Amino acid sequence: MRGSLFIVAAPSGAGKSSLVNALLARDPDICLSVSYTSRPPRPGEKDGEHYHYVDELEFQRMIANGDFFEHALVHGDWKGTARGSVEPQLARGLDVLLEIDWQGARQVRDKVGEAIGIFILPPSVEALDQRMRKRAQDSEDTIAKRLAAARDEMSHFGEFDYLIVNEDFETALDELAAIFKASRLRRSAQMLRHDRLIRGLLAEPNA
Template sequence: MQKGKTFIVSGPSGVGKSTVLRLLLDRKPDIYFSVSSTTRDPRPGEIDGIHYHFLGMDTFQERIANDDFLEYAEYVGNFYGTPKKNIDLAMNRGQDVILDIEIQGAIQVTSKRPEVVRIFIAPPSWSELERRLTERGTDSADKIQKRLVRAKVEFQTAHTYDYFVINDSVESAVRELTAIITAEHCKPTERMALINSRP
């Protein structure tokens, strides 16, 4: 059995990562989506263990001390972390894994596991990103501006990623993500290893 691959998906807040990934996972239910831990409060409709593992700050700090996270980072006043145990179990079962994490976390993961595939999702324009953040209705005007400033900083690192997807429509973004995953499994080293493992 071939071991699964890990795909990091990053992009600015409001770019539509959650919507794109939800549709991708509906169409490819064999992919394991890593549920992050966070110290932020749940948004309306979010369920613990499905959208995030919601933790108190003390518990989060204990997990850091126990080296339970593949990565963790602070983002706009809250901490986010990726538990590594379930990721490793899924990959060993042959499942591909998707991590929805921001730039700092992606750098941490890549430094530990350079074989990960990094995908940056960008908005079609800055005005569209501002519109999406505003229409989401979850942040104050001040927080939206902070997110836009943060987005421009994140955009400056996009060239370090392996792939760049523009989310001008959810359908096209999902098609491109699916194509990337397929292409990564067609690399010569993986295909040759697969042939050589067969009797």
């Protein structure tokens, strides 16, 4: 069976990455597609784990070659999902999760109409501000710009199928996991998964 494609988006500081990492640890049938970015790694980030880090020249070469499933300029840096990170995993029957922004999500939905979109919101602007400051990686000016960008990002929540408010982490994680579980129980998927069982249940009894 072919896997399903999921998109998880959120404003910076909403806790998206923490939720995604916890979900991946819980469910081995979900594969995270690691995006490419033109920005340098932040302290503690590792190439191939958080992002594939390339310079802008290489990123532009990849765009020209059609290597990306989606790409966008985000906060002054390029980010994109390579086709080779998505299609082979779907073909193996794994669900693939794209952790991208609304711009990339729109591109993916244009190409894969059945992709399932999930948007994560913070419980308040104050909570968003506090979470950004806890990183202790950005200046006051950068935080102010990110808060302004977050408001714009959150205005696009209506383009997604599901909405999760990350106020209590465990509750939000359970809700995220439930979306993946419910998707696997859709009639079309279950008919493929249990084809022999269904045919046997509906067969006429021997005369």
